[in-house]
Structures are given as structure tokens and as C-alpha cells.
Amino acid sequence: MTPDLVIANGTAVLPSGAAEVDVEVTGERISGIRAAGTGQGRERLDAAGRLVLPGGVDPHVHFLIAFMGQRSVYDFASGGIAALRGGTTTVIDFALQRHGGSMLAGLAHRRRQADPVVTVDYGLHQIVTDVTEQSLDELAGLREAGVTSLKVYTTYEDDGLRLDDGALHALMERAAQEGLRIVLHAENHEIIDRLRRKAVAEGNHAPRFHALTRPPITEIDAVGRAIAFSRDTGCALHILHLVAADALALVAAARAEGLPVTAETCTHYLALTEAALERPDAPHFVMSPPLRSEANREKLWQALREGPLTAVTSDEVSYSAEAKTIGIDCFADIANGCPGVEARLPVLFTLGVAEGRIGLERFVELFSGWPARMFGLGDRKGRIAPGFDADLVLIDPTSRRRMTSEDNYGPIGYTPYAGMELSGWPVATVARGAVVVRGGAYLGDEGRGRFLHRGPADTLQELR
Ligand SMILES: [Zn+2]
Secondary structure, three states: OOOOEEEEEEEEEEOOEEEEEEEEEEOOEEEEEEEOOOOOOOEEEEOOOOEEEEOEEEOOEEOOOEEOOEEOOOOHHHHHHHHHHOOEEEEEEEEEOOOOOOHHHHHHHHHHHHOOOOOOEEEEEEEOOOOOHHHHOOHHHHHHOOOOEEEEEOOOOOOOOEOOHHHHHHHHHHHHHHOOEEEEEOOOHHHHHHHHHHHHHOOOOOOHHHHHOOOHHHHHHHHHHHHHHHHHHOOEEEEOOOOOHHHHHHHHHHHHOOOOEEEOEEHHHHHOOHHHHHOOOHHHHOOOOOOOOHHHHHHHHHHHHHOOOOOEEOOEEOOOHHHHHOOOOOHHHOOOOEOOOOOHHHHHHHHHHHOOOOOHHHHHHHHHHHHHHHOOOOOOOOOOOOOOEOOEEEEEOOOOEEOOHHHOOOOOOOOOOOOOEEOOEEEEEEEOOEEEEEOOEEOOOOOOOOEOOOOOOOOOOOOO
């Protein structure tokens, strides 16, 4: 039987390394890897001069979010298109447990929002805001519904998101029994709260006070405490958006000890520093945890090269330029977060591979392979191999182009990466066997994305 599609003459990054091959696709899956020039397919996508990568897996995005008084530009349709344009074919977003409410009801609500329109394959982490006997009894049901990770915030009390240490510890005890993993927003609430009140009271309102009121110790403390809870309960733990370099040693030591602990950093922490908070457009660069120093930035790259970081995520939040400016009079009112799901590939490829900080194979693991395995998708996503979903992105490794705010899909009006000269732009994206983006244009329908039932996580313990 002739395959449906052949991606011919590209350099594909396979589990064994980069090789010039033809990739054959039958239905939604990869069906064969052939010597270059020998692949067959009823449709042909020429990849000469291109790198062919497994489609990106971004396990940290917030589409359709309302937070700190602002709403995201993206919903699950437009956000998915942005992801696919950026070569990301799988995302993991979040379902919210309302305070005093059911987690399963929160999950069902999020799926009703996403399923009819979603354009990219997606999973959900469950945000836990209220730990009660009833909610703990829901954990087994979450796992059966394909949600194998629980998001906890250690701060954002005013927004009703924070869990205190007692609740987190109780949740981890039960999550360990159910084989679920905690994904943690790790910042010490009390230190931040005190510093913010003091800064606001003293009239220190400039955007740079966002970073000054969230010093590295807030991350270091919260990461260390959660690792101690992981050791005590046996619960698997993933640290979201780690930026303070001094917290890396804690994660590395936990892994060396054999604890099921992993960590990610985000695109913006690899590309930018706290110097951005002095610019006239400083509100665009307000996210939590905050941007840190240049020396800190290089230590994150080192941790991507040598461990313990095993993923680069976007922490995508598409507030518009206008919405970000609303807090210009006081840092405490600026909605946290920035767009990045679409920029993740060219920014990471350029700073990482093109500028020699990481090799091509490691880049692919950080962009796609390891996030898939860490979040229970390692049997279908993140790898170019027969039997895996035919999720692929073709990039041009050589052409260079300056990033502008127009490079975001939709009316966001800014990108934190504006002005950067980037390479590795995607030229085509294939999702479950269909060419869904070509030359930046989305060719699919709304609702073509699928909810992904995720299995247990791989903690990547072999990485040190
Ligand atoms: Zn986030």
C-alpha cells in the first residue's frame, strides 16, 4: 500500500541522531523511515535543505485565560493555530478547580471550552485550589480521565489560587498513591507579599520593582520545600518556569538522590534579562517569576546542556500590548505573562543551536521529546519513529529574519522577542499526518485538535 505522504530529502532528527531520510506517513502515523530518495507517498512534501523535527510539545500554555483583570487574546482555536505556526503540535493547558468546587467539574468545563474549537492536540493539567477530603477522592477519577498532573500555586493568594504548605503536603501524599505528579508554581508567598506591600507603600511603583519584590530566595525556598515534600511523600514533582539559577542545584541534588523531580525553564528566561524592565515598554516583560541577571541567564543554558533542566516551555499568555500597559502606573497591577508559544522554536533554535549553546539533538529533546515523555505522552508524541503520530515541523536552518510583533498570530500587538535576528523559522507543520500550516497559513479546520489522555510520567531519571 502506498503511504499517504512522504516528506522527502530532508535532514530528520531521529532518536539515533540527524540523518538524511524520507519520512513516510500513512493515515495519522509515521509508517516508514527510508533512505533519502527512496520513500513513497501519494502526496509529497519536499524537504530539501530543511531540518525535519518532531512537532514541538509545549506542556505549559494558557489559552483562554482571564487573570488579574485581563483576558487573553487567544482561545483554543487561535492559540492552537499560533502553536502550529510555531511548529508545536501538542500543548498542555490547565483546567481550574473553583474554590470549594469539584475538580472533575472544572475539567469538564475546560473540555467544553476547548473540544469544539481546538486546533492543536492538547492535554490538561488540573489546577488544585482547595484540598478537602472530597477533592482528594477525585484524584483517581482525574487519572482515569487522562489528567495525570496537578498544578499547584504557592502564591497568588488574592486570586484564589494559592495552596498553603499543609494543603500541598496532604495533596502530595494522596497524589503519590494515585501515581499523579505535581507541577508547581514555586515562589514563597510571604516574602513576596511583604516586599510588595512595602514597595507599593513607599511609592516604588516602576516595573523593575516587580523583579525586586520577587528575589531569587522566593524561588529557592519554594523549590527546596517542595523537594522535601517529594522526598517525604514519594510524590513526583515538576518545577514549572524555573529561573533562579541557585535553585538548579537543589533540583540536581534531588535527581542525584533518585527523587522523581524534574524542572523546566521558559523561552523568555533564555532570551531576556531584568534589563528589559528598564525599557519604556517594560510592562511587556512582566511575568512571574521575573527576569533575572545576565549571569543567571547563562547558568540556565548550562543547565540545559548538562542537566538538570529537561524542557523549555513558553508559559504562553496572550495579553494584548494594550492590556499589558494598563498597569503602567504600578508594577503590582500589570497582568503577569507574555506570548511565546509561536516564538519558542526560532528563539530556542537560534540562541541554542545556531549560536552553539546546545547541540541539535539536545534541542529536539528539550523542544519535543522530553516534554512528551515527562507528561505521559512518550508513547505517541515527540519522536520521529514508525508508529508515532505523524507530527512534524520543517524548518529552514539558514535564513535569518528579524522578529517583529507581526510574527504573533492574531492581534496581540507585541512580542518580547521583537528585534531579535532569528533563524530556524518553520516552513511547514504536519499534525497527525495532515499538512496543517504552510508558509504561515493555517490549512485545517476548527476542532481538528484532540484531547490527549495522558499516561503516567517518565521522570527521566537517567539524566543527571
Ligand atoms: Zn504558567
